[in-house]
Amino acid sequence: MPDITIWNLILLAEIGFGFILLLFLLKVSTKLNWYLPLAIYVLLVMIDCYSEFLFQTGNIVNTPHLLYASEPFNLLAGPMIYLYARSQEYQRFKWIKTDFLLLTPSIISLLVYIPTYTMSAADKILEYQNYGTLESDVENFVWEWIFLVSINVTFFAGALQRFKNYNDKIKTLYSNIKNADLRITQILIRLCIAIYILELVAVFLTYYELPFNNESYNLYDIFQLIVLVLIGYDAFRTYKHSATIKQEWQRIHLEDGQNIIQPIKYANSNLTPEQSAEIKAKLQMYMEKHEPYLESQMRIKDLAEQTGISSHQISQVLNESFNQNFFEFVNCYRVKKAKALIEDPTNAPLTLTAIGFEAGFNSKTTFYEAFKKATGTTPAQYKQNLSLSDY
Template identity: 30%
Template structure:
């Protein structure tokens, strides 16, 4: 059986997907989200191979693979949704309720089980009328799967939108990178989904032109696989960094500021103010402690700094620290930390000890993790690009 150019491209991309899945499965950190994405890569690769060989000759030789392409897509939506949820979660753990998302897969498996249990001869008899079997591929089962995809991808996008504001208030740069990557990823998935649904119904209703693109639209899946692979290599922090969240005893990255007993409230009083405005006196103390700590310890140089880690280092609850930032300083956590980083970049640019550093090297020393983020933040806060600022600073007065 000779392979067409399209089949070669699809199979090659699918093999790349399997390799990427192995990479994701073996990451030692951020395991749950990486493994869920790895499972998506495996399923997409298997489905791509089945679509690339979607012809009578192939299925007559391997009849037990027929209708497998009906079952695999029932896992796409749930896995993508769970991947999104675990990636943006503070404490990504598998919950018992997560198994409920696989109910469509179980129900469809039970529905298809009578066919799967048939003998090879019985399946070949059915496939002998291949035109009818192809027509069945565009029947109610796969129409319902399209609805399932739309529901789950929409839920993933909605969850991401809700997460965006929390990122600004609680996380520093790495989580911002993840947020942008996830936005791009879900946008690509959404484009693929919309095009797939349009081509599905165009083929179902024999609409000329668009219906002829069936199988070719899986080239988009290959693009998605290679794009994820590129991101894994160019920005490994997206996949290798520990999930951000409350620091554990083993994860403490910052020295703890000693806190005199007189500076804090009693446990009972702290609980009283946990969900209300801080008293002015305590808010003043927290603000002074925060600003002194930022100046003396320079925690913003930690590229993965989170509000949870900073609050723990200050012996202040995350809730109270967030109140100080928002109410007293008028900043979200992301902007507050990046203001210090930009100021540190300016200082280091004039420090002779760093004269041999590139601008990007200095940005990394100051706590920035990404060139794109550094350029955008620096331009937003100074009105100049880093290169423009360096050029003006170098001119003699």
Template identity: 30%
Template sequence: MDSNSLISIISLIAVFVSVLLSFFLLTVPSERKLGNVLLAGFILLNAIDLSAWFIYGFTIQHPDLEIFRRSASWLINPVFYLYALSICFSDFRLKAKHLLNALPFIVYNLVMLPKVYLADFTAKTIFIEHYGDWPASKIMLLAGHLQFAGYFIGVFLVLRKYRKIYLENYADSRTITYKWLFQLTVVITIVHAIVMLKDILKFIVSTDVFNGAQIIVGINAVFILCWFVLKALYYPDLFRGINSKIQPADDLVLEDHSVREPDKGVLSLQDQENIQRIRDYMVQKEPYLEPALTIQDLADQINMPVKDLSILINNHLDQHFFDFVNAYRIEKAMKILRDPARAKLTILEILYEIGFNSKSSFNTSFKKHTDLTPTEYRKKYIH
């Protein structure tokens, strides 16, 4: 069996898995229906692109279908970008303006009208067989790579905003939206980098080795995507969207003319009193024991505008709300771990008691705070 036959078989399996996964996403009951539809669309579009390895023998006999199949690749990056928005921001909805993302797809098909769609069968077939010799094909290739770069820079910017707002407004350590979507985006970027390298080198040397590398990495990406989807479906609470209208604390400061950047480190008497009130409340009422505590919840409890609370914690105390709350949780854990009367409690029982719901997040936060693991800390104080 030659390498091309092997790649065809592997790609056929990958396409089958992708179609099966997409069908599952489109039919499974879920509160995240829009995100599931967009992710299914992204997977199907990639499957259509990947099918070129084994379907070309058929589509060359149907040139219109082959060109339309190629044009679908112009929708892959926009759909993934929209998916990133849908999973990061709980209030995201598709609007008419999002149709602008389909403009390259429309333009490509319009360009192909006289070349393929309106041409006779012989002209269509000759054009496709010599597509690489068409002067505009190289421009199309470059435009495709530029489109990918633009959209994936956009995805990374969305993730940066999501992470910043999440840390400033939420204290639930369960969320893995940022982590998983970031990893998925990195994997897709690596796959595309290999494709881009192959496209560059095919004008210079034989690229059989890169064809193999491309399909292998592409298959890995499919199965990583499967893991991501299954994780999202079986543990929906782990993927938490935020409201896109929430602003980062730095933007709130710029809007608040009473807080000037040069005076950022100088606290007024009122600010000092408010900070002390917040700290007293955290110690006395222990709101951090609620795993899903948000900055809005805390603001409501202490009867303070959420904007003012965000500026005090994220700007004046120079801490994310996430870190601010976790510091109290770790202090509580340290007290429990030092208490001989509670020595029989397991680490898991302790982390749930203090508001964590992830052992890895608790261990990471505890070691960051004490330079010791919870077990090491307990052994240090209880013999």
């Protein structure tokens, strides 16, 4: 039996952890079915790791018919992440007719590999033993990986763009987006992009016989294991709070579904500069006097009802006069309130997190990010600077 290296053990760890994660994701999918494409992605990673393990250890000679068996499946990784992103956006998984087009690259790859799959076991073993000895073989290998990476990264980029557009629309409507914030999924997708780019770099290093080619492949395996761990963390966190998250998303999509799907446009607005200035002044006066931003679940719809100004006009004025969306506009007032609370000596016993909640934020993360964006410093640093200025 060939020697087992630490990197082979990492592959086995990926397979083992992937199997446990797959079972958990299937369980999660019974409550939150948008995790189903991610479960398929984990299965694809397991198949890829097992194929790589057989190839690296030489055990492929004992199962020659598995040679290149995983190649067409590698082209499904990007589409599955894209479907997961789309499912996350709408908090449900739904297969539509046009989704069959996502399988096209994988089907093309399958057709290309059919001659290899129909070879005898002896010929496949010979193919494995002679792998990479001909320059044409290596060149084909490079072009194959360029195709693989291009397809998958294109789908990953498409998924990120969906999230960007969606978050922009959400921030137009809501002053806090704790449950609608899909940053973990975005980190996951960016890691997937990094993995495929890293693997392509490793392929070129191998092709030109440059240093660190093996190290690049090893780093790829480590990154892939990190992705699996991140998937597990995200799924566990979401599953734990599944009831709350489903209620929050249902509220978002039922109440403001049309506004979320369609971007707010101002091309046909008949709002004059004078009216815009009047609305701007009215909004500022109302925010200062009534402090509606202290309500953590405040929506643009709520502000419209309280001020008698339409949501469309509020959004237009915020965008054109303040250069802000609703999320940014309200959080600026919350930051101002938080600063006042921090500066007030009677609030010294309160924690900074408690001050954030008092100011209208619904999460510590949102509070700290908004505060730092507005002031250039964290709440803790701001409080410390105040203490130092007293001496």
